[in-house]
Amino acid sequence: MSIEEKQNEIIEEFAMFDDWMDKYEYIISLGKELEPIEEAQKNEENLVKGCQSQVWLVTKVIEGKLVFLADSDALITKGLIGLLVRVLTNHSPKEIMDAELFFIDEIGLKEHLSPNRANGLASMVKKMKTYSIAYSALNN
């Protein structure tokens, strides 16, 4: 599934919620289901520091594709990074670099990506993109 198709799939999933609390309930459940990263990998190197909640991001390269694992100390943040990981993981660096993330806006969660939200999410997206650029540069 392409990055665009994955985003459309998420938009469809969220379309069934008309109440904010149901939406958040779903996000929290996504966070709880997120594949955990090893405690040892929750280190300074993998830390994306937000002002309030923290995010850890681990990136691997498997057969030329970037695979992301992520975790957070806050559940809502964890659910949101789960969505971001789902959209961007297992794609080529070029696909990730070119990806336009429209789903966050579409499902009404844009505020969480704004820099003043201080949850490390905006920095995480930046970091994912930076990895792709760095990896492409290394291989060209």
Place this chain on the structure above:
Amino acid sequence: MEATTAMALNIEEIREDFPILHQEVYNKPLVYFDNAASTQKPLQVVEALTNYYLNDHANVHRGVHYLSQKATDKFEAARETTKRFFNAESSDEVIFTKGTTDGINLVAYSFGEAFIKEGDEIIISTMEHHSNIVPWQMLCDRKKAILRVIPISDKGELDMEAYQNLLSSKTKLVSVVHTSNALGTINPVKEITQSAKSVNAYVLIDGAQAAPHQKIDVQEIGCDFYVFSGHKIFGPTGIGALYGKREILEAMPPYQGGGEMIKTVTFEKTTYNELPFKFEAGTPNIADVMGFAVAMDYMNSVGYENIQAHENALLKYATDQLKQNFENVRIIGEADNKASVISFLLGNAHPYDVGALLDKMGIAVRTGHHCTEPLMNRLNIPGTVRASFAFYNTFEEIDLMINALKRAEKMLM
């Protein structure tokens, strides 16, 4: 008119003065419990701003024409109002600033230039806001002075014995918060000042969180400097005031150079204006000064005793309700003497999650470290959820918060 005896406030009537409170967010009635970050503005303050711009605006102090004179009269009348708010001896001791942070930076720079030298010590406390830490660190870097920190107890009170032990002939300045923004603790500023005076140290009190709740009296405290912000006392943003004792302000060099602060300028030598203008370079924030004065009048008309009686009742009710309804709630800051600020943690729930869910249920609280990172490190927590009340808040709003917290707890635990 300040009420002399406390009487029950008519909160519904007061709320009519604050149109912003009568709105829905996400289809829920807004409950505004982020007053420690900034308070809402009564119509009277907004009207003062509008009226100034529509009818009275001109530059102050230098104009010979009618409007300039009118604006100047009102501007200086506002300084008199601020003088009374501080209970300062003279309006020359009242400097208009951009706010608390600006006031502290002014003192850190100007007082620091004249009074601090290598090896001197400046004492602050563990519960300071970053704005009462960083300017002193910068000063200590410039002057090779030393920063000392008063520890606190687990309840969130200053360790006064440790404070006494920190004081010495090297102590030049003690700068402490009157009321903690993160814990609500009201510090014994008079006692702190008296002790500092016993070693001839100067004292600055950060009153950002005290001014919205209680009568300020700089002569009673005996401090040398006192700072607070307009936007936290129901006034405009971008305006605040610094009180400084005349003889100290006179001994301090100007903070910024420019118009208004000079007496004469030649390329060879400039002489500076008298107090308070020496510290007010450039065209001042005239409009916000007008709103600021009206905000102080407004607080006086509500009456400090009424404000305190109502806010203390809100604080007690909220504390009791939290403890009754949530087995695993942890109140952060349990000082005996506390303002209407309640910081807490709900089990292991992250403050960010609690705040984000409360927001969607219409409740505005603050989450995070509240610009007091060293305090959070001392308490070994990442942050708190903070509900802070003003006199326009109600018991029903606390009930709404408790219900919202119950829902959040179910979702997060």
